[in-house]
Amino acid sequence: xxxxxxxxxxxxxxxxxxxxxxxxxxxxxxxxxxxxxxxxxxxxxxxxxxxxxxxxxxxxxxxxxxxxxxxxxxxxxxxxxxxxxxxxxxxxxxxxxxxxxxxxxxxxxxxxxxxxxxxxxxxxxxxxxxxxxxxxxxxxxxxxxxxxxxxxxxxxxxxxxxxxxxxxxxxxxxxxxxxxxxxxxxxxxxxxxxxxxxxxxxxxxxxxxxxxxxxxxx
Numbered sequence: 001x002x003x004x005x006x007x008x009x010x011x012x013x014x015x016x017x018x019x020x021x022x023x024x025x026x027x028x029x030x031x032x033x034x035x036x037x038x039x040x041x042x043x044x045x046x047x048x049x050x051x052x053x054x055x056x057x058x059x060x061x062x063x064x065x066x067x068x069x070x071x072x073x074x075x076x077x078x079x080x081x082x083x084x085x086x087x088x089x090x091x092x093x094x095x096x097x098x099x100x101x102x103x104x105x106x107x108x109x110x111x112x113x114x115x116x117x118x119x120x121x122x123x124x125x126x127x128x129x130x131x132x133x134x135x136x137x138x139x140x141x142x143x144x145x146x147x148x149x150x151x152x153x154x155x156x157x158x159x160x161x162x163x164x165x166x167x168x169x170x171x172x173x174x175x176x177x178x179x180x181x182x183x184x185x186x187x188x189x190x191x192x193x194x195x196x197x198x199x200x201x202x203x204x205x206x207x208x209x210x211x212x213x214x215x216x217x218x
Contacts, residue, residue, distance in 0.1 A: 015039045062089045101126040103135045 010023040013036035026040035027033070030049035042050030056069040060082060067082045069075050099110040108114065108126035116130040117123070121137050129135040188197035189204045193212050198204040 013039055015045055060087060062092065063087045064092045099124070101129055103129045 010021050011025045011034045013020045013022060013025070014033040015035065018036060018039060020036045020038075022036040025034045025036065028035060028040075028042070028045070028047055030042065030047050033045070035045050039045040057066040058069060058075075058079075059065070060067055062083070063086075065082075065086065065088075067078065069078055099115075100106070101108045101110060102123060103125060106126065106129060108128065110124055110126060114126055115124050116127060118125060118130070118132065118135070118137055120132060120139050123135075125135050132139070188199055189201050190197050191204060191207060191212075193208075196207065198207060
C-alpha cells in the first residue's frame with residue numbers, strides 16, 4: 001500500500017466484501033471508518049449510526065408548532081415533553097391562519113413568493129394586484145404643508161385670545177363699581193383694586209392687565 005515516496009498513501013475500504021484500495025478514501029462522519037468511492041454513503045456501507053443526522057419534525061395538532069424528534073429518545077417521551085412545556089393551543093389559529101390579499105373578492109393567499117408590498121400605500125398584495133390601479137391604491141398620505149400648520153396654529157391662538165378677552169371683560173364689568181351720574185351725563189367704571197375711574201370698560205380691562213397683571217381683587 002502506498003509508494004516509496006508516500007508510504008501512507010491510500011487505504012483499504014472497510015467493507016469486508018470490497019477491501020479495495022483507494023488513494024482518496026472517504027471517512028464516514030458517523031462511524032469514522034474508511035470507505036471507497038462506491039461505499040462512501042451511509043446506505044452503501046450499512047452505517048449503524050447513519051440515521052443520527054436525520055431530522056424528523058412532527059407538526060403538533062394542538063398548537064401547530066414543529067416538534068423535532070430525537071433519534072436517541074422514544075417519540076412518545078418527546079411528545080409528552082412538548083405537550084407539558086411548549087404546547088400552547090391558543091396559538092393554533094394564529095399559526096395556521098394565512099394572510100389573504102386585501103382586494104375585495106380576491107382569495108389569493110399571501111405567501112413568501114406571492115407577496116408584494118406597495119411602495120405607495122405600504123399594503124401587501126398578491127402578484128395579480130401588485131400595481132396601484134389593480135388594488136385601488138390611494139397613494140402615499142400627503143404631509144400637511146408648513147403654511148397650513150402655521151395657519152391652524154394662528155387661528156387657535158386668536159380663538160384663545162378672544163375667549164380670554166371676553167372672560168376678562170365680563171369679570172371686570174361684574175366687579176367694577178359705577179360712580180353715580182353727575183347731572184345725568186357721565187358714568188364711570190372704577191377699578192376695584194386702586195379705585196381709578198374709567199369711562200370705557202375696555203380701558204378698565206387694559207388697565208387691569210397692564211398695572212395689576214390681570215388681577216382685579218382688592
